Amino acid sequence: MAQRRGSAGRVTMVVSVAMVWLVVLVLVQAIEPVDGAVYTVGDSSGWSFGSGSWTKGKRFKAGDMLVFNYDSTIHNVVAVNRGGYNGCTTPAGAKFYKSGKDSLKLSKGVNFFICSIPGHCESGMKISINAA
Numbered sequence: 001m002a003q004r005r006g007s008a009g010r011v012t013m014v015v016s017v018a019m020v021w022l023v024v025l026v027l028v029q030a031i032e033p034v035d036g037a038v039y040t041v042g043d044s045s046g047w048s049f050g051s052g053s054w055t056k057g058k059r060f061k062a063g064d065m066l067v068f069n070y071d072s073t074i075h076n077v078v079a080v081n082r083g084g085y086n087g088c089t090t091p092a093g094a095k096f097y098k099s100g101k102d103s104l105k106l107s108k109g110v111n112f113f114i115c116s117i118p119g120h121c122e123s124g125m126k127i128s129i130n131a132a
Contacts, residue, residue: 036063036105041127046070047077047115049124060131062108072100075125078116079104085112085128088121106131 039058042051046069068077077097078084084091096116097104104113108131115125 036061036065038065038067038103040067040069041113042069047075047125049120052124052127055127055129060106060129062106062131064106064131066104066106066113066129068097068102068104068113070100072098075100075115075117075120077102077104078114080112080114082110082112085114085126088114088126090114090116108132 037060039060041047042054045051048070070077078090079095079097080089081091081094083089084094090096106129111129111131113127113129114121117125
């Protein structure tokens with residue numbers, strides 16, 4: 001006995017295809033771009049005193065990478081909160097980087113970085129970056 005393919009079978013297939021496309025669209029929207037911009041902090045001068053003005057005129061986005069190049073025997077990079085940035089202090093749980101060539105991904109919002117070597121942050125070795 002042959003089975004008839006009715007409109008219910010076609011409707012089920014159309015709905016299934018539509019659901020697959022919906023899932024694909026949702027996944028594409030959720031994927032974070034992998035090709036963010038890469039910025040070398042301080043350009044050719046690297047991460048040093050006066051790097052704070054380096055951010056002027058640049059537009060940063062979440063996912064962009066910052067490359068901190070510096071002499072690791074005399075500097076470091078610490079990701080801090082607003083209080084750590086303003087007070088040149090390293091709050092509990094702050095992330096320290098010491099390689100001399102650190103690559104850090106920006107998070108959405110304001111990102112704060114200082115050098116925690118005594119006197120360096122106070123002398124201007126800090127940056128604040130707002131990533132859209």
